Amino acid sequence: MAKTILIVEDDKFLRELIVRKLVQEDFKVSEAVDGEEGIKKIKEEKPDLVLLDLILPGIDGFEVLARMKEASSLSSIPVIILSNLGQKDDVEKGLKMGAIDYLIKAHFTPGEIIEKVKAALG
Amino acid sequence: MLKNIKKAKKLKKKTDRTKATVSQRKMIESKQSEFVSLTAHQLRTPLSVIKGALRMLLDGDFGEMTTEQRDCIEKIYRSNQRMVALVDNLLDATRIGEGRYCYKPTPVQIENTVRLVVDSFKEEAKRKKIKLEFKKPKTKLPKVKVDQGKIRIAINNLLDNAIRYTPAGGEVTVSLKRGKKEIEFSVKDTGAGIPKSQKEHIFTKFFRGTNAVRIETEGIGLGLFIAKNIIEAHGGKIWFESKENKGTTFHFTLPMQAGKVKQIDN
Numbered sequence: 001m002a003k004t005i006l007i008v009e010d011d012k013f014l015r016e017l018i019v020r021k022l023v024q025e026d027f028k029v030s031e032a033v034d035g036e037e038g039i040k041k042i043k044e045e046k047p048d049l050v051l052l053d054l055i056l057p058g059i060d061g062f063e064v065l066a067r068m069k070e071a072s073s074l075s076s077i078p079v080i081i082l083s084n085l086g087q088k089d090d091v092e093k094g095l096k097m098g099a100i101d102y103l104i105k106a107h108f109t110p111g112e113i114i115e116k117v118k119a120a121l122g
Numbered sequence: 123m124l125k126n127i128k129k130a131k132k133l134k135k136k137t138d139r140t141k142a143t144v145s146q147r148k149m150i151e152s153k154q155s156e157f158v159s160l161t162a163h164q165l166r167t168p169l170s171v172i173k174g175a176l177r178m179l180l181d182g183d184f185g186e187m188t189t190e191q192r193d194c195i196e197k198i199y200r201s202n203q204r205m206v207a208l209v210d211n212l213l214d215a216t217r218i219g220e221g222r223y224c225y226k227p228t229p230v231q232i233e234n235t236v237r238l239v240v241d242s243f244k245e246e247a248k249r250k251k252i253k254l255e256f257k258k259p260k261t262k263l264p265k266v267k268v269d270q271g272k273i274r275i276a277i278n279n280l281l282d283n284a285i286r287y288t289p290a291g292g293e294v295t296v297s298l299k300r301g302k303k304e305i306e307f308s309v310k311d312t313g314a315g316i317p318k319s320q321k322e323h324i325f326t327k328f329f330r331g332t333n334a335v336r337i338e339t340e341g342i343g344l345g346l347f348i349a350k351n352i353i354e355a356h357g358g359k360i361w362f363e364s365k366e367n368k369g370t371t372f373h374f375t376l377p378m379q380a381g382k383v384k385q386i387d388n
Contacts, residue, residue: 011167011171013171014162014170014171015176017171017174017175017178018174018184020178021178024183028336053170055214075333084163084166084167084170085191086210086213087224088226088271089224104165105166105170105174106166106169106170106173106206106209106210107180109174109177110174110177111177111178112183
């Protein structure tokens, strides 16, 4: 069965590009435009993986990640952070909080992001 | 007596004024760097999306293109990459200025780092018809404790300049060897060279050589400033020899013993 990926990203164009790539690769895709919607969909849909932006309107990505890790039913869902924040401290913070990977947007193309998703899902 | 008091008062006024000017200047500088940092961050988002979209176009995700269309998109992609690099440089320079540039050293096989950077320039060198060579060290080098990401930026900036200011048919040679107490890196080019009168300014922030500006209008003069800060924070030295119209060689050293890196945490 096709795996479901939830993408939490407020930039519409980037979201569309990644969704397009994921659909091409036969993934089922769900979208959230902010942290609030992200948390709601993670709880309701229990996706196989979450692609999470950090700077989001309202609840930011770190907060989404923290809430996921607090809930036992959600804590095992793998999260890949996709962010513009490239400082080592941000990367370390994200990984320490339990994200399995941290991709800096300017350094990864949608194709490479999908490769990381595939690798994470084994 | 009265004269002396008057004099003293006048002096105090002057000192206060100087103090005010210094703190005002500091405030303006900090506001400026805050502005640059914010702007650069804001620019990064659309630039990343443009990069992603262009890459998908080139990968054929939106269907086939004619050769002409592909050439054009490739040029846009390269220009966009330049912009991403410029924004990254601006952010790095601001962090250096604010003392927020973070160094986290780990033991690194420096030869691998150099090779990675050299390989990343192969395509560009080929396109510009420049012979790019990496002279490996004769003996295996010991691991050095450095911040690999930052050292990569320093090497990248030196190599980027060498390739950028060397004309077609020229040569760029990178070499790495073991010195007595340090590892020695150099990149030699047969490019434009640095005019004698400008040699002392070459590592200054936002400085660009007059001949460099003529060759390439892009660039804001941050690459060498950043490289120097990175190397010196590692306890190394950076210097160059250059002759106008003949070429330039940049050298840097990195100490082999551990614990030399100035560690800065945010």
